[in-house]
Amino acid sequence: MTDEVIPFPPPPLDVQERMVEALLFASAAPMTQRDLAARMPTGSDPAEALRLLGIRYAGRGVELVRVGDAWAFRTAADLGFLMQDEVVETRRLSRAATETLAIVAYHQPVTRAEIEEIRGVAVSRGTLDQLIEMGWVRLGRRRQTPGRPVTFVVTDSFLDHFGLGSTRDLPGLTELRAAGLLDSRPPLADAPGLAESAEDADILPGNEPGDDLFGD
Structure with missing residues (x-):
């Protein structure tokens, strides 16, 4: 037994x-x-x-x-206003980093080449390294294409920082324009998310390198 x-x-x-x-x-x-x-x-x-x-x-x-x-x-x-007197850490992003972060968020998973195609300019290694070190971007799966390029995606820390449950909660173009974060000119080409050219769709107008863009 x-x-x-x-x-x-x-x-x-x-x-x-x-x-x-x-x-x-x-x-x-x-x-x-x-x-x-x-x-x-x-x-x-x-x-x-x-x-x-x-x-x-x-x-x-x-x-x-x-x-x-x-x-x-x-x-x-x-009740967030009650926390206004708390000491916060200010994170400063360059215009390039801001645009890169927005492209990753709206187009993920996205490769470096695709980021450069959308922005119209090369993306320096330091820009992506900075976003990865901040914990807002991480490496995704490699594409099953020649060269197997690595992709980039946003992290849960990014979602948490901006109060988002998922990337589906990201504001659309209409909402961004209504908030004054995009100019009101129509895009030159139709594309999902923020797939307008970097020249015609500044994610945050006036955001020059060193501007205070993202504060905790």
Whole structure:
């Protein structure tokens, strides 16, 4: 007669909800469902726990938000003004870096050659290195084309910094023009996202090298 291992049932959902709450509160970075499941008892349902947690925190000063494929607690957007006196780190990007970042965000996965084709000028290695070092851009999969060029994509840190759940939440051309971030001239050629020439679609007009573009 062999000993039969009887698995323990997963904890009740209200307990799982508390577990997810504790894990997200203690984590310095957003956590995916896979991250949560790896730390929770076998048989737990982190997806349902996240759903319940989202309902519990809806409308509170701290809310549960999705960051790419991960989840985190963030200050409610309408209370952001309370944090104005906090000391923040200012990140300065050149015009080239700003345009490159926008192209990656709107056209990812995109190769260096494709970035240069859209901008109409060469992209220096330092520009992409800077964006990678900031944690806003990372290497993607290599293209299955001659030379197998590497592609570039934005990171969850980029989405988190700009309060985006995914790249689908990026503003369109109409929204950018309405906010005064693009001139109102019609594009010379139709293309998805921001696929206008760099000359005819300055992502942020007046953004000369060294301008303060992205502040935490």
